[in-house]
Structures are given as C-alpha cells and as structure tokens.
Amino acid sequence: RKEVEQDPGPFNVPEGATVAFNCTYSNSASQSFFWYRQDCRKEPKLLMSVYSSGNEDGRFTAQLNRASQYISLLIRDSKLSDSATYLCVTGSGYSTLTFGKGTMLLVSP
C-alpha cells in the first residue's frame, strides 16, 4: 500500500518561531515530492516542490532524504498567516499523487 505518513499535530507555536514538519513515504518508486498548504474550507495550494538537493523559498526550506524515504519542511520566523494544514505529497512517474493526511499548524500572537 502506497502511504504518506505525517504527524497530524496541531503544532502550536508563537509568532517568530521556527517549526519543522516531517513526513515519511512507503513507496520507494516515488519520484516527485511536494508540500501543499490548505486553509480551512479552502482548496490545497502548492507551497513548494521538494528536490533531492533540498530547496528554499523565502522562509520555507524543504529537504528530501531518499535513503530514509523522509521529507521535511522548515518554516522560519512563523507568521500568523502561516496557520494552515500542510500536506505532504508524493508522486511516482505517471501515476497520480499520494496525499498525506496533513499536519495542522497554529501560529499565535
């Protein structure tokens, strides 16, 4: 069974904190990796793709460890607007994407 596992949270952090989410995947054939963000009662939105060498987009850094089948997302200097559910997503070749159940982040003033 192809699965993506995430800690559901919630992670409660103060503004300005650094927070990290982890995700493991079971399908060793996975070739593409993403983090999506979903606000309450809204659609998921692509936050960033995750590359083998790791990649950064502003306050967000994603890492991939293929050997351990592990993906991470680091958010620095958390903002109130970062409060959302973060979905870890994998894809393998031409098959569809597999979604984790999401990790909820709550940033408080």
Added chain:
Amino acid sequence: DTEVTQTPKHLVMGMTNKKSLKCEQHMGHRAMYWYKQKAKKPPELMFVYSYEKLSINESVPSRFSPECPNSSLLNLHLHALQPEDSALYLCASSQVTGEGYTFGSGTRLTVV
C-alpha cells in the same frame, strides 16, 4: 491564465436530484482529476482523465459520472446521491499525471 475554475461554489441537492459540477482550465494541462474531501481528511482520488480519456476510476459508485467534453473541461454528473456524499469536491489539473497539481477552489456539496 493559471487557474482552475469550478462551478458552482456551493450546491445543495436532494437525493432524487440530478446536478452537474463543472471544471475548466486553460493552462494546456492534459491531465484532469476529480477529488472528494471530507472534513479533516486528505483529498481522495475519484477519477483521472489523461488526454481526455478516463484513465483511472477509483471504484467510485455509479451515481457519480465523469465527463471530459474537451481538453479544457471536466464535468461530474451527480444522480441519486446519499447524505454521506456531502463533501468538498475538488477538480485539479496538471501538465501530465504525477506532476504537481493546480486545484480549483472546489464545490461544497450538501445532500439533503
């Protein structure tokens, strides 16, 4: 145009009604998807269209009937739904299957 547009945004229907959900994209994406999402759950795949042909049907009940009239449009026809079918129905598209998706804003469906 980098959007996936879904209509209607909200729909309330009775169990004997027939309705359709519509999805449109003009990004030239050749893969389109229907997902169902219940509260506090991840999206669940229902159907995949690749190059306007149905390529995946995840054992969805026949009361849900997808249609892809052309490369930009995707419909989901609904008939004789049950209250447990109430959910957020998301359309998504991608350049090819397996790449990152662009989601529409969804149709929030309530079956009464």
